[in-house]
Amino acid sequence: MFPPILRKISLFLQRLPGIGEKTANRLSFFLLRLPENDLKTFGQNLIDLKQKIKLCQKCFNLSEEDLCPICADKNRNQKTIIVVETVLDLLAFEQGKIYQGVYHVLHGKIDPLNRITADDLKIKELIDRLKNEEVEEVIIATSPDMEGEATAVYIKEKIEKEVFPQKKIKISRLVYGLPIGANLEYADYLTLKKALEGRREL
């Protein structure tokens, strides 16, 4: 008995994680009470979203430009790279403003059960970066679970094999403070700060 357009909005909202039918209905009604201009702006942003967002050519962060704001920032230390699984992990570091280097986003972790191999990740691109850029340290911040650890080891060996003959780079891994099995993006930034300070060489 929802008017069709409101039902469509509610059904769409029900596809979002953590939103069931009743919540979606309530949110639809809430949307209906918002100022029309706000709805129009939001609707237009959704329409434009996929066209505007691309991946940074250097670190594969999300970006509207060829280079993301972090890679384009001359004030950041481009010689230290934190390797993360996802853009949300990158954001967790950025929210704390605890780190002044740059990133490399893998877009996943090696996960044989889900058929995600090293080739599906931006690992080759990381190796190319290390070969071509002036980098002093790579901090591997994949998640502290089995797949994340395996990905870290894989990347470390790959760097040793393909980059080290050419030049030495410090490789480290986040350790202190991260609870095993936890999801990096949910960590508070103080925990992340500790993990960053207590990193050990691989």
Next chain:
Amino acid sequence: MFPPILRKISLFLQRLPGIGEKTANRLSFFLLRLPENDLKTFGQNLIDLKQKIKLCQKCFNLSEEDLCPICADKNRNQKTIIVVETVLDLLAFEQGKIYQGVYHVLHGKIDPLNRITADDLKIKELIDRLKNEEVEEVIIATSPDMEGEATAVYIKEKIEKEVFPQKKIKISRLVYGLPIGANLEYADYLTLKKALEGRREL
């Protein structure tokens, strides 16, 4: 460090009830992974929402037409009217398919503390309906709290004063099963069914 368009989407989502910053960020990323066509359809629906939705001229349910689908349905018993506070309350009845009559949506309840008086509600319109339509029973389903009860009593007295001289109508009130202080829209439909069956005359 969010791309601007994604940050705008996240900020908008944070205005919705129950959605904080982290949830909004996660939802934004989820949206980014959805098919572009689905996003475009949803965005367009949001843009059109306020223009398409109006109130049913008869019962003040939300509708895209002059008459809502319930009032326009010849198979429904137009002689029994359930009076509800909100469209969400109406939906709670409809989801259970336990009722074949029609509705009247007040759009609120008498609430002096929040300066909502009888004149702010669709009570006058209800009285007009009762005067002009052929109605046998009015079931007052305002919420079982102080304001809801006061609204029920007010409506009952108004009907007795303005409609009864002209014609008699049965007036009843939902009772059985509704926990005091609860919100009608959260009730499961079996509880609502009981409350409907056990209604008492006012």
